[in-house]
Amino acid sequence: MIKVLIVDDDFMVAKVHAGFIQRTPGFTVVGVAHTGAQAVVETERLQPDLVLLDIHLPDINGLDLMQRLRDVAPELDVLVISAAREVETVRKALRGGIVHYLIKPFSQKDLHERLEHYRSAYQGLDSSKDVAEQADVNRVFGLDSAGAQGGRPLPKGCSVETLKLVKGALTAADGDLSANEVAVQLGTSRVSARRYLEYLHAEGVLEVRLKYGVGRPERRYVLKV
Amino acid sequence: MIKVLIVDDDFMVAKVHAGFIQRTPGFTVVGVAHTGAQAVVETERLQPDLVLLDIHLPDINGLDLMQRLRDVAPELDVLVISAAREVETVRKALRGGIVHYLIKPFSQKDLHERLEHYRSAYQGLDSSKDVAEQADVNRVFGLDSAGAQGGRPLPKGCSVETLKLVKGALTAADGDLSANEVAVQLGTSRVSARRYLEYLHAEGVLEVRLKYGVGRPERRYVLKV
DNA sequence: GAAAGTTAAGTTCATTGAGTACACAATTTT
């Protein structure tokens, strides 16, 4: 569980963020601070993994606060959330080694994406490994060619929604599935199921095994690795 | 022209890097340093925009050196190039606000990509602008592709009133609704209903399920739990 | 070992809803 501390002077905003993060699987809100002083105290006490930091605070500039928090907890990661969009502020924050800089107002989806990215990128780089691969570092900087849907734009005649369903079916399945089985499971036609399966196969996500019997052999699809 | 300082204890390596960067349009090598002490002096004297920094140095740890360089030139960006792949070293560097961390050995292509990225991302965020857009920040983190959706205050051509009606319809509905059903219920056109529904979907408020039948599948919208 | 038999893969295209471009009317700004 990734422990998050929210730092925002606006009570309502802090509450909303807290609620959202609490509902995000894998994340838990361990505390909320409304001033820089509180933030330092809470960081020391709670040792969060991640701080959601608003730049605008009553007692101290958020960027300076960031340095203080790092003194208290060197392992701390910071996600800046701010309405401040002056280039100098942003650049300074970037040089401070932040996880991301979200400019208000942003949608729940934006925040959700950043949290997911944090989990997969930064946390994949933790104690479970001793040495990092270049791929791990690239992931942090968003160069993850495979992972999310950021990649190439699906062939014409395909939808993200259906693709997800197909992936889901394969993940849920214990072993391999035929196009027909996938179709039945999703409620689509075999033709559609096949479209997506072959797409995933072309992408290198799936492996195909032939199952022989009477008649033409059946193509059975399995997720790789 | 982006001024680059190379810091590497190996003379040959430094020379190779320098040659490569010199040949990269838009970049120029202003100096080379082989020790941490030299690096500090040269940084102060030459005021480079970017430092190519090897972690392994004879007189000081590269990560500590980075802090010193920042003291001398706060505007400095750092691209770490190192054979060091201990996770702790990498994480520490990331928290130090580096531009990227390239693990040796790497190809010229890798370096070239990082330089191009630096130019388009970081330099696009310089004095020419006063305020940054979310898109600018995303570019730094390599999210230039899909990230769009800048303004939260509703897309052009939408009203809060209608938005509320749409939300209301969804809340009242027991299950999911199609754009058409929402339209009929509100007395608006399907197009308008869709506008709001897709907006809510982009916001992450709604979920879309496809209902398959003959012909193109129907998008059915449900409020997320 | 060729022909027949069997089963599923692969293709075509009608169908139906999604998505877009632009026109329009009601505002607000100049």
Added chain:
DNA sequence: AAAATTGTGTACTCAATGAACTTAACTTTC
């Protein structure tokens, strides 16, 4: 009062799917 702006609708094009079909890759039979 002319011009820009905004929220909506009309009329269209495009896209995701499945039914019906043809083709392919095997096994079995003689």
